[in-house]
Amino acid sequence: MNQSNPENIYLPKLAVLDRVVDEIDEVKTFFWHFKEEADQAAFRRFRPGQFAQVSIFGAGEFPASLPPSPTEEETFFTIRKVGSVTDALHRLRPGQEFGVRGPYGNGFPMEQYHGRNLVFVAGGIGLIPLRSCIVYALANRDKFGKIQIFYGARVPKDLMYQPLLREWEKAGGFECYLTVDRPDADWKGHVGVVGSLFKKSGVQVPVANTTAFVCGPPVMFRFVIKDLLAMGLPETDIVSTLERYMKCGVGKCGHCCIGVAYVCVDGPVFTFQQIRKLGEDI
Ligand SMILES: Cc1cc2nc3c(=O)[nH]c(=O)nc-3n(C[C@H](O)[C@H](O)[C@H](O)COP(=O)(O)OP(=O)(O)OC[C@H]3O[C@@H](n4cnc5c(N)ncnc54)[C@H](O)[C@@H]3O)c2cc1C
Ligand code: FES
Incomplete structure (x- = not known):
């Protein structure tokens, strides 16, 4: 028995x-x-x-x-x-x-990015999945090149993790840029969609030896990807996380499948090239 x-x-x-x-x-x-x-x-x-x-x-x-x-x-x-x-x-x-x-899930292979520039681009609650790798990268600051954080929300009260954002804005050793689509009376920062920060005076997004992390609502994702590709970033150096309906979470039930990929085990982290090949419309 x-x-x-x-x-x-x-x-x-x-x-x-x-x-x-x-x-x-x-x-x-x-x-x-x-x-x-x-x-x-x-x-x-x-x-x-x-x-x-x-x-x-x-x-x-x-x-x-x-x-x-x-x-x-x-x-x-x-x-x-x-x-x-x-x-x-x-x-x-x-x-x-x-x-x-x-x-x-697979997670971001942070050790593979050692020595590279990291560009984080988040919109709205897209900062939730990126918070982990941003904090990880800042805690291991000496292992990475230039680090830039670009984060936007529709209105100031929709900016997530506000105490942490204030710390990031003040801290040295990396760059943090915030924006809102619609300012309120107290907002003194940048106004515009998150991609408009790339063109802000003094901002230089590194292209060579760079990994860009992009998470946010579909419309923001599409525009930011367009901007990053136009700057010359290869599709393989742009990474994101996919959110799909899941049941088991461990590759058994098939609920999360997109084509040949099980988002719960092969993802949720994919390069933009993988996302495009899966035919996935974010
Ligand atoms: C890998 C992964 C990570 C996630 N991380 C977070 C997170 O950190 N914080 C967070 O708030 N949410 C996250 N989500 C989404 C979260 O799982 C759903 O919002 C949740 O399942 C909704 O359950 P519910 O019973 O409250 O709502 P339901 O009654 O199941 O759904 C309510 C509404 O939300 C929509 N919805 C439900 N699940 C999803 C989904 N996976 N993708 C898109 N729309 C959905 C439905 O279409 C419906 O309109 C994540 C999803 C995945 C797959
Ligand atoms: S959620 Fe069951 S296979 Fe992915």
């Missing part, structure tokens, strides 16, 4: 909600830890760009990016309330339990 008891890959590990921070309208950051220390230690070996499956008991499960960098202590998700399960997470209170499976 086979007495082995292989781990059930669909069984989430128990997590406890520590605290909740408001980000922007309908978006909150949920700080949490695993109940078991061993689970926490195993999970903290995640790579920037990976994701996890979040289970809210009695409501369901959904995939979520990992915005913390592995160089940070705390584990957290930043989640927009869009439907029943994300709403159930938004209604949890500190001390309540939920489930987490993962980390899953």
Whole structure:
């Protein structure tokens, strides 16, 4: 008789909600830890760009990016309330339990980018999946060339992670440019779509030996890709993450397939060349 008891890959590990921070309208950051220390230690070996499956008991499960960098202590998700399960997470209170499976997916191969310039371009909540690799790159500043962050939102109150943005704007050793489409009375910064920052006086986007990370709403993605390609960046040096409907998260159910690719295991990080070859319309 086979007495082995292989781990059930669909069984989430128990997590406890520590605290909740408001980000922007309908978006909150949920700080949490695993109940078991061993689970926490195993999970903290995640790579920037990976994701996890979040289970809210009695409501369901959904995939979520990992915005913390592995160089940070705390584990957290930043989640927009869009439907029943994300709403159930938004209604949890500190001390309540939920489930987490993962980390899953390929993530950004940050070690392959050592010695290269990194250009991060994010729009709106597209900063959630990029936050991890930006914080990771800044924590390992000496391993990379020039680092530039370009981030835009429709209005100032839609800018995510505001305390961190203020730190990034003030810190030296890298460049951080912010913009909004529509300013309010207090906004003193740049006005225009995120791609307009590339042409801002004094900004020089490096092209040679550069990897560009692009995440944001579809219209922003298309314009930024056009700009980067026009500057001369090869398709293979532009990377992004794809969000597709997922169920299992581990390459079993086929829900996330685009052509031959399983977004949950082959992605969610793809080069723009791969995205184009998959025929994927972001
Ligand atoms: C790899 C990955 C990482 C993600 N990371 C985050 C994150 O960090 N923060 C965050 O807020 N959300 C993230 N999402 C999206 C999140 O998983 C969905 O918003 C969530 O599944 C919605 O569940 P729900 O039951 O609340 O809403 P549902 O009732 O399932 O859906 C509500 C609405 O959202 C749309 N929707 C649901 N899932 C997706 C999806 N995957 N892509 C596009 N539209 C969708 C539906 O069409 C519907 O209009 C991620 C998705 C993937 C695949
Ligand atoms: S989500 Fe099941 S195969 Fe990708």
